[in-house]
Amino acid sequence: MDWPVSVALAQAVPTLPVGPGLHYEPKFDGHRIVMWRTGETVRLQTRSGRDATAVWMDLAVAGMQLPAGTVLDGEAIVHVAGRIDFGAAQSRANSTPARARELAARHPANYAVFDILAHPEHGDVRGRTYVRRRSLLEELLEEYRVGPPIQAVPSTTDVATARVWYEALQPMGMEGLVVKAGSSVYRGGSRQWRKVRHAETVDAEIVGYTGPAVRPRHLAVRLPDGRTALSQTLTAPLAAQAAPLLAAAGPARRARTRGGDAYNAVATGALVEVLAGTTRHAVVTVTRVR
Structure with a gap:
């Protein structure tokens, strides 16, 4: 298996799928990480294929428990005040190695494994x-x-157990549930799994931006129905998280949404979560960079 590996993805659905052969897992609100245990060390890979070992060094050290030749897929999660805190995980993921060590000292990370590759x-x-x-x-x-x-x-x-998890674990920071067919193989890049979230959000692909790439003001996103729309003005943290993805996408070209809004078009392959209730309008609200 060659580094980096393409990871399997999940498609958001509004209700919990039910049927024979389905398996349900809690979806913890964290940062997707593939853990590679090599012959000499441990490397950590993000969903996009970047090496994230330096900012999750506490997990890399823990990965030395594994035998060489193991590759795991899971979520790096951070607890703050007894609750899973996605913001804390994102802060770690976007920090420098030195800053990551400081954050790890205050809030050590955990690795929630859901697959073996x-x-x-x-x-x-x-x-x-x-x-x-x-x-x-x-x-x-x-x-x-x-x-x-x-x-x-x-x-x-057991569907009843899954529904109990969905309700009971929400106060602890559980994002929702992931549903997988027991007979399914692992297909990188495919949205073969299903996820049900507590939040009323949908996934949208980043296809452009306004303003400078290093500090975007709005994101152009392709919504699930195929429309392209501009987001509302990004908060500073969201802009900082999106900027590296935009910079890595290369030169932009000028484009317009169906409504006539101009933006810089790029192919990032990255996703954001947007409030489902805002997608019927020309402007959407971004809640998270995935």
């Missing part, structure tokens, strides 16, 4: 079913006595 004995296991991968993951963590801050997320086939 490579196994020390079986190699690349992405072509195996979810049920088999889940079994391999649990067996590996138990055999090597891997403990906190690395832990497997819970998984159930």
Whole structure:
């Protein structure tokens, strides 16, 4: 398996899917991280393929518990005042290595594992079913006595249990639920999973911006129905999170939305969450850069 690996994604749905062979997992509000245990060290990869080892060094150290040849997929999460805090995870992800060490000293990270992509004995296991991968993951963590801050997320086939998780874990910072077919293989780049969130948000692709790329004023986003619209004015933290994605996208070209608003068009492949209630209008509200 070559670095970086393309990760499987989830499509937001408004209601909880129900049916035979479905597995439900809590979706913790964190930063997507792939953990690579090599022969000598641990490397951490973001969803976009960047090396994030330096800012999640506490998790890299914890990953040394794993046997060489293991590749895991999960969420780096940070607890603040007993609750999962996405803002704290984003602050860590966007910090310098020196700043990350300071943040880690105050709020150590945890790694919520939900999949295994490579196994020390079986190699690349992405072509195996979810049920088999889940079994391999649990067996590996138990055999090597891997403990906190690395832990497997819970998984159930019982819809009633999943609904209890959905309601009971929300105060602790759980974002919602992810639903996976037990017979499914792991397909990087595919929105093969389903997610149900507490927040009324939808995913939109960043396709451009206004203002300078280093400090964008608005984002141009492609909504789920195919329309392109400009966001409301970005807050400073959101602009700071979007800027590296825009800079990495290369030169922009001039374009206009259907409503005639001009923007700088780029292909980022990155997503933002926008308030679902604002997408029917010409301007949308961005709540998070994914």
